[in-house]
Amino acid sequence: MGGFFGCTSKRACNKDLFYGTDYLSHLGTRRGGMATLDKTEFHRSIHSLENNYFRSKFDPDVSELTGNMGIGVISDTDSQPIIIHSHLGKFAVVTVGKIANLDELARDAFSQNIHFAETSGGDINPTEMVAVLISQKGSFDEGISNAQEKIKGSCSMLVLTENGIFAARDRLGRTPIIIGKRSDAYAASSESCAFSNLGFEAEYDVGPKEIVRLSPDGFEQVRPPVKDMQICSFLWVYYGYPASSYEGINTETVRYHCGAALAKRETESVDLVAGIPDSGIGHAIGFANESRIPYMRPYVKYTPTWPRSFMPQNQEMRDLVAQMKLIPVKEIIKGKRILFCDDSVVRGTQLKDHTKILYEYGAKELHMRIACPCLIYPCIFLNFSTSRSTLDLAGRKAIYDIEGMEDPDLTDYAIDGSDKHSAMVEKITRRLNLTSLRYQTLEDLVAAIGLPKNRLCTHCWDGSGYY
Numbered sequence: 001m002g003g004f005f006g007c008t009s010k011r012a013c014n015k016d017l018f019y020g021t022d023y024l025s026h027l028g029t030r031r032g033g034m035a036t037l038d039k040t041e042f043h044r045s046i047h048s049l050e051n052n053y054f055r056s057k058f059d060p061d062v063s064e065l066t067g068n069m070g071i072g073v074i075s076d077t078d079s080q081p082i083i084i085h086s087h088l089g090k091f092a093v094v095t096v097g098k099i100a101n102l103d104e105l106a107r108d109a110f111s112q113n114i115h116f117a118e119t120s121g122g123d124i125n126p127t128e129m130v131a132v133l134i135s136q137k138g139s140f141d142e143g144i145s146n147a148q149e150k151i152k153g154s155c156s157m158l159v160l161t162e163n164g165i166f167a168a169r170d171r172l173g174r175t176p177i178i179i180g181k182r183s184d185a186y187a188a189s190s191e192s193c194a195f196s197n198l199g200f201e202a203e204y205d206v207g208p209k210e211i212v213r214l215s216p217d218g219f220e221q222v223r224p225p226v227k228d229m230q231i232c233s234f235l236w237v238y239y240g241y242p243a244s245s246y247e248g249i250n251t252e253t254v255r256y257h258c259g260a261a262l263a264k265r266e267t268e269s270v271d272l273v274a275g276i277p278d279s280g281i282g283h284a285i286g287f288a289n290e291s292r293i294p295y296m297r298p299y300v301k302y303t304p305t306w307p308r309s310f311m312p313q314n315q316e317m318r319d320l321v322a323q324m325k326l327i328p329v330k331e332i333i334k335g336k337r338i339l340f341c342d343d344s345v346v347r348g349t350q351l352k353d354h355t356k357i358l359y360e361y362g363a364k365e366l367h368m369r370i371a372c373p374c375l376i377y378p379c380i381f382l383n384f385s386t387s388r389s390t391l392d393l394a395g396r397k398a399i400y401d402i403e404g405m406e407d408p409d410l411t412d413y414a415i416d417g418s419d420k421h422s423a424m425v426e427k428i429t430r431r432l433n434l435t436s437l438r439y440q441t442l443e444d445l446v447a448a449i450g451l452p453k454n455r456l457c458t459h460c461w462d463g464s465g466y467y
Contacts, residue, residue, distance in 0.1 A: 001239055001383060002096045003027035003190035006071040006158040006165045010184045010216045014065040016198050020187060021072030022054045023194035026241055028074040032058065035081040035092040037160055038067030042083050042092055049074070068216060069165060071158045076383055078125040081160070086135040088143065092160040093134070095127045096175050096190060098383045100153035100467070105129055130157060141211055141222045144168045148209055152467040154381050158188060164215040166222065172230040172467075173208030174381055174457055176246040179219055186214045193243035205247055230457040230465055232382060236449050237372045238279050238343040249450055252282050257448035258371040258440060259286025259341055265444075266291060268339065268367050268436055276342040276354070277301040277326060283371040284341035293339070298332045298358070301325055323353050334362030337435075341369050345428070348394035352432050365435040373461040374424065374439050376410055381457060381465060398427035414462045416441045 003024035007013040017034055025032075032054050033046035045061040054074070073080045073094035081092045099105065106116070106124050109132055116124045116132075133150055134143030140159060144166055147155065154170040156177055167188040169177045180187040180200030189195065192202045206212055207225020235246055242252035259282070266287075273293045275284030278301065288295035302325050338358070345351055351368070358366055376395040390396050390406060399413055400406060402423055412420040416439065429437040442461055446453045459465035 001027045002073065002075045002077065004071060004073040004094045004096055004156075004158050004188075005190070005194055006069075006094075006160070006167065006188045006214065008069045008165055008186050008214045008216045011068060012066065013068050013070045013185070014062050016185065016187065017065065017070040017072050018055075018058060018062050020189060020194045020198060021074065022058075023197075023241075024072075024074045024189070024191055025049070025054045027190065027239060028076040030077070031075045031079055032073065033075070033080045033094070034058065034061075034065055034070060034072040035083065035094075035160060036065040036067040036070035037092070037162065040090075040162065041067075042090060042160075043067065044081060044083060044092070046079050046081075069160060071160045071165060073158075078127050080127050082125065082127050082131060084131045084135065086131075088135060088138075088140060089162060091131075091134075091140070093127060093131050093157055095130050095155050095157045097151075097154035097156055097170055098381060099126045099129060099151050099155055100380060101151070102126060102129060105133070105150060126155075130155060134159065140166055144211055145209075145223060156190075164213045166211060166213050167206055167219075168211045169206045169208055169225075171209045171226070172228060172457075173225075174230055174232050176231065176235065177206040178202050178246070179204040179206065179212065179214070185216060186219055188212075188214060191241055191244040192246075193241040196243065202245065229455045230381075231451070231455065233372070233445065233449060233456045233458055234344075234460075237445070242282060247451060254448050254450070255279075255282030255371065256286035256289065257450075258445065259283040259288070260290035261444035261448055262341065262369045262371065262438070262440060263287045263290035265438070265441075266339075266369075268337075270337040270339040270365070270367060272296040272298070272332070272336060273339050273341065274298050276340055276351075280340070280342035280371070283343065283369075287339070287341050287369065296332055298329050298336070298338060298363075299326045299354070300329060302327050323350065323357075326354070328357055328361050330361045333358055335364055336362075337365040337367070338363055339367040339369060341371060343371050344375060345370055345394050345432075346375060347392050348397075348428065348432055355433050359433070366433075367436045368432070368434050368438075370437070370439045372440050372445055373414070373416065373442050374421075374428075375460050376413055376424075377460050377463045379460050381459065381467075394428050394431075395424060398424045398431070401427055410463060414442075 005020035047057040133147035137143040210225035275281035
């Protein structure tokens with residue numbers, strides 16, 4: 001995924017920018033960066049986050065990031081921010097999202113004799129592509145609109161200029177931007193949780209395709225939002241922080257609703273309810289509150305030396321880290337019928353490892369309840385689960401075992417209660433060695449979020465959604 005934070009202040013903004021960006025560290029594990037503007041001079045710092053905390057990496061640089069306006073980013077893809085010299089003037093830009101038609105845009109740029117810098121991975125930096133699209137027009141608002149129109153997938157951005165920070169949400173609003181207000185400053189963030197401890201109050205949700213410009217004195221709408229929205233539902237299910245709200249809807253509250261919906265459909269008798277730390281905990285609390293079954297912690301998370309912020313990119317090592325940072329509590333596990341709630345099952349590898357350990361510690365039964373439907377379509381709009389092949393998804397692997405082909409008709413598999421859906425869930429249940437497995441229905445998930453389905457992206461569950 002990724003996230004960004006921008007600040008315009010009547011005083012130095014570097015500390016607000018530093019802590020505001022740090023509060024987005026849960027959104028990415030690979031790179032971080034910040035840039036500030038001091039009158040006409042830009043200052044920038046970029047570091048890898050694969051072997052240390054954001055705070056540890058950037059603390060020595062903060063004093064050098066002078067100025068009263070700045071932007072920061074947590075990225076799982078390219079190095080950001082980038083600073084551009086153009087006919088519009090000098091500017092810096094950060095982005096969040098996925099440009100699905102990057103190759104097509106590159107070919108068009110090459111035909112206009114535009115070139116790109118080489119990246120460490122040998123690919124075109126998507127953020128540099130956004131900067132090129134902005135620079136093709138005669139003003140920043142026209143250039144940003146040009147990028148929004150030409151990009152397929154999603155791309156929200158912050159653009160730091162001498163005249164303020166432009167905050168622009170992607171064309172269908174798949175990723176959020178929230179504006180925060182303080183007496184001496186304004187900020188734009190991917191997560192509203194970044195505001196509270198910095199003294200900001202969430203003031204405004206930027207709409208799909210909307211462009212606003214922030215200054216130390218306020219913010220103004222440069223281009224209005226469009227009506228259509230396809231905000232990613234996984235914000236509330238998984239990768240959004242519990243203290244954050246999007247479209248005025250709090251993440252932790254939605255997770256309580258998800259757990260309660262699962263509890264209302266429950267048919268098994270169990271001794272306790274638990275959540276897979278951390279993102280499964282809110283769902284489990286909602287389940288326990290609704291069912292009146294005790295909430296307990298058979299797994300506790302050990303974070304001092306296993307923090308997510310610098311988990312390795314190698315999948316085998318990521319699985320090891322996920323296992324090592326969760327410590328089982330034998331006294332709670334032994335002889336118990338345990339119902340676990342979790343946000344999702346992507347590959348299932350980590351869950352299978354947890355199941356093995358829990359049985360070794362004496363669990364009598366293991367029931368898994370998933371807060372969203374089964375993932376059967378890889379995400380094509382954001383950088384979520386896109387590094388995995390289709391058959392790495394637990395749902396698609398089960399479907400392949402049933403159908404014997406990689407790309408069968410998935411319509412019935414997406415319908416909870418259908419024969420094909422039941423067969424898929426049964427395959428996954430056996431592979432993970434669970435007593436029972438149940439997924440949230442799409443209808444219950446949509447109701448838990450509280451937005452109309454046509455304003456949510458649910459592509460990874462039912463194949464819907466559009467560019």
